[in-house]
Amino acid sequence: MDHPRSAARSLTRQDARTLFLASLGGALEFYDFIIFVFFANAIGQLFFPADMPEWLRQLQTFGLFAAGYLARPLGGVVMAHFGDLFGRKKVFTLSVFLMAVPTLIMGLLPTYATIGAAAPVLLLVMRMLQGAAIGGEAPGAWVFVAEHVPARRVGIACGMLTGGLTGGILLGSLMATAINTAYGPAEVLDFAWRIPFLTGGVFGLMAMYLRRWLHETPVFEAMRERAGVAREMPLKAVLRGEGPSVAISMLLTWMLTAAIVVVILMTPALFQKMHGLAPAVTLRANVAATAALTAAAVIYGALLDRFGALRTGLAGSLFLIAATYALYFGTEAEVANLLPLYALAGAAIGMITVVPYVMVHAFPPATRFTGVSFSYNLAYAVFGGITPLLVSLLMASNRHAAAHYVVAVVVVGMGALAWNASRAARPVAEPGASPALR
Incomplete structure (x- = not known):
């Protein structure tokens, strides 16, 4: 171990390097995972029969996208299992490799016109491998950085990592904008759709190489030196003794x-449907929102270190409720308000940094990776999967249903934060339990 993991010390150059490499890898991995959705129309035309009805082609294309979410819990739990038993670093590096290679292959796949039905099958396999990889990346990255930095700096570590992950969405949006600006529709279908996948795959492999220079976390090393690593299946231990932590983590992940x-x-x-806005207009506003989210995640991380999860989370939740309603009602009143209100909403969403901050404090070191990964990925698979369908159904009866849904779930998240605070008397192992609970 190169430095003691003291709560009092400041961030070192090694800490900064660890945070940078973790955030960079997370950004590139999230880019690889979501770039598919930005080119869904082109992929649908190329990987399914030309005579297939448009609605069916769109359904199957987004079904391929959703397959990545369905693979997240299994991949996340398997990688977390080995991360709790054999070390965080090995699995943290493996997740980048498992994302980069399928992304690179997707950019090289032959289309339906070349190999027929094998094309969408191969695309499905690659998409599921991506899902397994992302299931281990986010939880593994949060645990990795939280166990490296001083206990009083866990918030800023989670904030930088979360900013890196959301930065991957921003990179995808910018890449999609660049490709569609530089090439016409015919050129995108001919070859340009491959560029984002090939680029993501290459940079992902570079990120994997850079992660070779990371060190195992001091928390895991201390645990191994002190008593050895338990051989009981980590998931079994989590389900048997960490039920409240799992429930709180899942409710916060829903938010x-x-x-x-x-x-x-x-x-x-x-x-685009509600106000007749052009895609280019909403895309520019979305870029502003995602950029604001990326920056705000880091700011919220610093606030968490100063004020703790309860106060920061409740204040951030109220801000998110106000900003969401302002976005939906303000844009309806005047479409010129879209960009500033969307940026404001993005900044408010930065409060999601409280989610990993609470989760990494909720589980003991021996099962931390598994506990965070199981809770986060299961909740994301369930709620991430049903949310688009549920919101679409609700929108049929109320044009502001999307905003109402977000607000209702944020209230649930506030309840989870209060529940978490009520458990403050329970001893929790490092990293720094007390700030997360106050």
């Missing part, structure tokens, strides 16, 4: 999915 899926991913398409 995270509502903010990301509805406000960041669905709102551009919803506003």
Whole structure:
């Protein structure tokens, strides 16, 4: 171990390098995972029969996208199992490799016109491998950085990592804008759709190489030196003794999915239909929102270190409720308000940093990776999967249903934060339990 993990010390150059490499890898991995959705129309035309009805082609294309979410819990739990038993670093590096290689292959796949039905099958396999990888990346990255930094700096570590992950969405949006600006529709279908996948795969392999220079976390090393690593299956231990922590983590993840899926991913398409806005207009506003989210995640991380999860989370939740309603009602009143209000909503969503901050404090070191991964990925698979369908159904009866849904789930998240605070008397192992609970 190169430095003691003292709560009192400041961040060192090694800490900064660890945070940078973890955030960079997370950004590139999330880019690889979501770039598919930005080119879904082109992929649908190329990987399914030309005579297939448009509605069916679209359904199957987004079914391929959703397959990645369905693979997240299994991949996340398997990688977390080995991360708790054999070390965080090995699995943390493996997740980047498992994302980069399928992304690179997707950019090289032959289309339906070349190999027929094998094309969408191969695409499905690659998409599921991506899902397994992302299931281990986010939880593994949060645990990794939280166990590296001083206990009083866990918030800023989670904030930088979360900013890196959301930065991957921003990179995808910018890449899609660049490709569609530089090439016409015919050129995109001919070859340009491959560029984002090939680029993501290459940079992902570079990120994997850079992660070779990371060190195992001091918390895991201390645990191994002190008593050895338990051989009991970590998931069994989590389910037997950490039920409240799992429930709180899943409820908070539900809040995270509502903010990301509805406000960041669905709102551009919803506003195109609700207000007749051009895709380019909503895309520019979405870029502003995602950029604001990336910066705000780091700011919220610093606030968490100063004020703790309860006060920061409740204040951030109220801000998110106000900003979401302002976005939907303010844009309806005057479409010129879209960009500033969307940026404001993105900044408010930065409060999701409270989610990993609470989760990494909720589980003891021996099962931390598994506990965070199981809770986060299961909740994301369930709530991330049903949210688009549920919001679409609710929108049929109320044009502001998307905003109402986000607000309702944020209230649930506030309840989870209060429940978490009520358990403050329970001893929790490092990293720094007390700030997370106050």
